[in-house]
Amino acid sequence: MIKPVVLWSDVLIFILVAFMAAFFWHLRSRPLTLKRWRSVFHSHTGVASFVVILFYLLIAVTDSLHYRLPLDKIEGSDDVHYSQDVRSLLDDILHDLNSLDETTYSEPFSLYSFAKINMQDDSGGVYRDYPRLASAGSHLQTEEDIHADIVQRSVWGLALGLMISLLIIVPHWLWRRRYAAQSSVPWVTAYLTLAALICLSAWALLLGQVYHIFGTNQVGGDVLYQSIKAIRTGVLIGTLATLLTLPLAVVLGISAGYFRGWVDDVVQYIYTTLNSIPGILLIAASVLLIDVYIETHPDDFQLVAVRADFKFLALCFILGMTSWTGLCRLLRAETLKVSQLDYVHAAQAFGVSHARIIFRHIMPNVMHLILISLVLDFSVFVLAEAVLSYIGVGVDPSMNSWGNMINEARAELSRDPVVWWSVSAAFALMFVLVLAANLFSDRVRDAFDPRFH
Amino acid sequence: MLAYIIRRLFYAIPILIGVNLLTFALFFMVNTPDQMARVQLGDKHISADAIEEWKSQRGYDKPLFLNTADDSGGLLTDTIFYEKSLRLFVFDFGKSDEGRVIGEDILERMWPSLALALPTFIVGILVNIIFSLFIVMFRASLFDTAAMIFCVALMSISGVFYIFAGQYFFAKLWHLVPISGYLGGLDAVRFLVLPVIIGVISGIGGGTRLYRTLFLEEAGKDYVRTARAKGVSELAVLFRHILPNGLIPILTSVVVVIPSLFMGSLLMESFFGIPGLGSYTLNAIWAQDFAVVRSMVFLGSVLYIIGLILTDISYTLVDPRVRLS
Numbered sequence: 001m002i003k004p005v006v007l008w009s010d011v012l013i014f015i016l017v018a019f020m021a022a023f024f025w026h027l028r029s030r031p032l033t034l035k036r037w038r039s040v041f042h043s044h045t046g047v048a049s050f051v052v053i054l055f056y057l058l059i060a061v062t063d064s065l066h067y068r069l070p071l072d073k074i075e076g077s078d079d080v081h082y083s084q085d086v087r088s089l090l091d092d093i094l095h096d097l098n099s100l101d102e103t104t105y106s107e108p109f110s111l112y113s114f115a116k117i118n119m120q121d122d123s124g125g126v127y128r129d130y131p132r133l134a135s136a137g138s139h140l141q142t143e144e145d146i147h148a149d150i151v152q153r154s155v156w157g158l159a160l161g162l163m164i165s166l167l168i169i170v171p172h173w174l175w176r177r178r179y180a181a182q183s184s185v186p187w188v189t190a191y192l193t194l195a196a197l198i199c200l201s202a203w204a205l206l207l208g209q210v211y212h213i214f215g216t217n218q219v220g221g222d223v224l225y226q227s228i229k230a231i232r233t234g235v236l237i238g239t240l241a242t243l244l245t246l247p248l249a250v251v252l253g254i255s256a257g258y259f260r261g262w263v264d265d266v267v268q269y270i271y272t273t274l275n276s277i278p279g280i281l282l283i284a285a286s287v288l289l290i291d292v293y294i295e296t297h298p299d300d301f302q303l304v305a306v307r308a309d310f311k312f313l314a315l316c317f318i319l320g321m322t323s324w325t326g327l328c329r330l331l332r333a334e335t336l337k338v339s340q341l342d343y344v345h346a347a348q349a350f351g352v353s354h355a356r357i358i359f360r361h362i363m364p365n366v367m368h369l370i371l372i373s374l375v376l377d378f379s380v381f382v383l384a385e386a387v388l389s390y391i392g393v394g395v396d397p398s399m400n401s402w403g404n405m406i407n408e409a410r411a412e413l414s415r416d417p418v419v420w421w422s423v424s425a426a427f428a429l430m431f432v433l434v435l436a437a438n439l440f441s442d443r444v445r446d447a448f449d450p451r452f453h
Numbered sequence: 454m455l456a457y458i459i460r461r462l463f464y465a466i467p468i469l470i471g472v473n474l475l476t477f478a479l480f481f482m483v484n485t486p487d488q489m490a491r492v493q494l495g496d497k498h499i500s501a502d503a504i505e506e507w508k509s510q511r512g513y514d515k516p517l518f519l520n521t522a523d524d525s526g527g528l529l530t531d532t533i534f535y536e537k538s539l540r541l542f543v544f545d546f547g548k549s550d551e552g553r554v555i556g557e558d559i560l561e562r563m564w565p566s567l568a569l570a571l572p573t574f575i576v577g578i579l580v581n582i583i584f585s586l587f588i589v590m591f592r593a594s595l596f597d598t599a600a601m602i603f604c605v606a607l608m609s610i611s612g613v614f615y616i617f618a619g620q621y622f623f624a625k626l627w628h629l630v631p632i633s634g635y636l637g638g639l640d641a642v643r644f645l646v647l648p649v650i651i652g653v654i655s656g657i658g659g660g661t662r663l664y665r666t667l668f669l670e671e672a673g674k675d676y677v678r679t680a681r682a683k684g685v686s687e688l689a690v691l692f693r694h695i696l697p698n699g700l701i702p703i704l705t706s707v708v709v710v711i712p713s714l715f716m717g718s719l720l721m722e723s724f725f726g727i728p729g730l731g732s733y734t735l736n737a738i739w740a741q742d743f744a745v746v747r748s749m750v751f752l753g754s755v756l757y758i759i760g761l762i763l764t765d766i767s768y769t770l771v772d773p774r775v776r777l778s
């Protein structure tokens with residue numbers, strides 16, 4: 001039997017998904033907010049970027065179901081020991097990608113290694129040449145078949161992708177025609193985006209069984225596999241860090257604006273002080289402290305995955321704790337304005353408690369600021385991870401992340417000829433996620449920010 | 454005005470004390486000098502003597518706040534807090550953990566940082582203003598939409614990508630400029646061209662988009678409509694009305710970063726091998742040289758606070774209606 005492993009970040013990602021579902025469910029009873037959200041989903045870019053974000057989220061969720069495989073039983077013992085290697089459901093889906101073992105760099109779709117080694121010919125003489133890759137393309141009869149094989153597999157992959165897409169889309173379309181014919185959501189855009197994503201995945205999975213689509217890295221690992229595994233890190237860092245900015249920003253911002261006086265002074269003092277410290281230095285200093293903590297408490301972190309997870313959560317926490325000042329300032333200013341409105345004065349005159357006024361009258365009026373900054377910050381944090389990992393204060397080096405891949409590229413790009421594929425794959429997958437998040441946040445801002453009406 | 458500036462400088466003191474206490478707590482209380490020594494010396498089975506020696510060489514062997522053992526009046530002064538934290542207020546940064554004098558390093562490395570950051574800053578603002586004005590000229594057209602999507606795409610690309618791509622094409626493939634390095638004097642231009650261009654390009658997406666919003670806000674105001682109704686030409690409206698008024702929020706919003714330009718850019722300087730304060734800081738982070746990191750945190754805060762004061766002053770300069778009180 002396998003042994004499930006629940007990392008703290010797994011718990012958080014499931015809470016997050018549940019929270020998102022509850023949020024959209026809750027919207028059903030809020031006609032005004034619902035109207036705003038509708039306008040987000042009535043635009044083509046809004047729908048398309050949402051589908052892309054959901055797709056990334058789905059990958060992140062499948063990569064969060066962790067377990068450990070049992071090791072072979074020792075003779076004469078009933079104890080089951082488990083592997084130190086923590087796997088996830090995504091690893092099973094991508095099994096074929098990860099199973100091609102090479103030893104060093106190879107170009108995308110290449111059958112040969114990228115570096116020459118000494119080899120012996122039949123007569124025992126030594127010559128230098130590019131060795132054949134161990135497993136990529138090992139099914140080919142002759143090497144000339146490779147182009148025909150790639151084309152054939154691509155066609156099969158796309159056909160398979162189209163079939164899966166149709167299996168999902170057609171039932172939904174039929175259901176919609178019957179029950180929700182009046183919908184003005186641009187469903188065609190959603191279908192097309194989804195079909196494109198599924199076709200691309202099917203193509204990559206089918207070709208990835210026998211080739212390295214994005215080449216291999218220094219130790220021969222498949223780059224495509226790595227960059228897909230990095231999705232979880234990117235998505236999680238974006239969402240967790242963003243959510244962690246909320247408590248301080250909301251509580252301090254609103255109380256400063258509502259209570260004024262000394263509360264306002266204290267809050268302003270705190271955020272000016274925190275703001276005045278160069279952000280990256282504060283983050284770097286805090287992460288270095290976490291490193292020291294881990295190094296001096298090795299007993300608490302037996303599994304590599306647990307250590308990486310702890311460091312990862314600490315990083316999210318640090319990012320959240322150092323980035324709340326912007327939203328706090330906005331909320332303070334808006335609350336100052338809102339709390340001067342007549343109905344707030346009326347509520348105060350009636351003797352309504354502060355807590356009630358804040359929740360009933362202030363919060364709904366500043367909610368749009370919170371929402372807009374939530375979606376805006378997401379992409380900022382995803383991009384920040386790359387820079388932080390480059391500086392060496394990012395996620396644990398054992399964790400798959402785009403930042404770590406980019407970090408390795410420093411050495412790869414100074415080689416001659418240049419090893420360009422690893423870093424390109426990281427940039428490409430990151431770009432798609434950040435672009436989708438940016439486009440989506442634009443639509444959300446257009447819908448919720450009163451200045452844009 | 455002078456009275457206001459002096460008062461603002463006094464307000465800065467509690468903030469700097471806050472920064473100071475925060476960094477002190479982070480660097481000495483959460484993580485003790487013992488742990489620092491252990492990480493620096495790198496060995497798990499290090500002897501206690503070696504740790505003590507490392508600490509005493511760098512002055513970390515004193516008590517944190519109160520030195521009760523010292524009878525000669527050093528109760529408060531012969532402590533880590535006084536020596537390492539309070540001394541920062543007179544810009545006495547002390548020595549780095551490697552033994553170099555930090556103050557001298559900063560003075561020396563400030564200029565390359567400025568030589569890179571200042572042109573990037575100025576050219577960046579000019580380019581963004583020109584682009585956004587051009588887009589505002591064709592507002593609400595297909596060109597506007599396309600340009601905005603282009604800007605979002607530019608914003609979605611990691612800054613590191615621009616550096617990699619620039620270095621690869623301009624330096625490695627076309628040999629137009631050196632890949633990295635730095636020379637003093639006029640030779641510096643050769644080394645600075647590429648980082649400045651990359652710095653400007655990586656800021657275009659966000660900057661142009663922001664400035665476009667600011668100009669559009671101006672373009673929607675009544676006086677612009679009046680001007681158009683009078684029959685003023687579109688170009689005259691753009692350059693005589695929208696541009697000068699739109700510049701006010703733009704200029705006042707960038708003033709805050711001007712003093713911080715001295716701090717340089719971590720990424721740019723390290724990728725292009727420019728011996729400025731950014732790469733200095735980064736090297737300190739890599740070497741876990743907390744003395745340098747602490748000094749840079751303090752310097753950064755001081756410069757930021759100066760930036761805040763300059764922002765307030767700039768408001769009164771560009772808009773006579775604002776009075777400092």
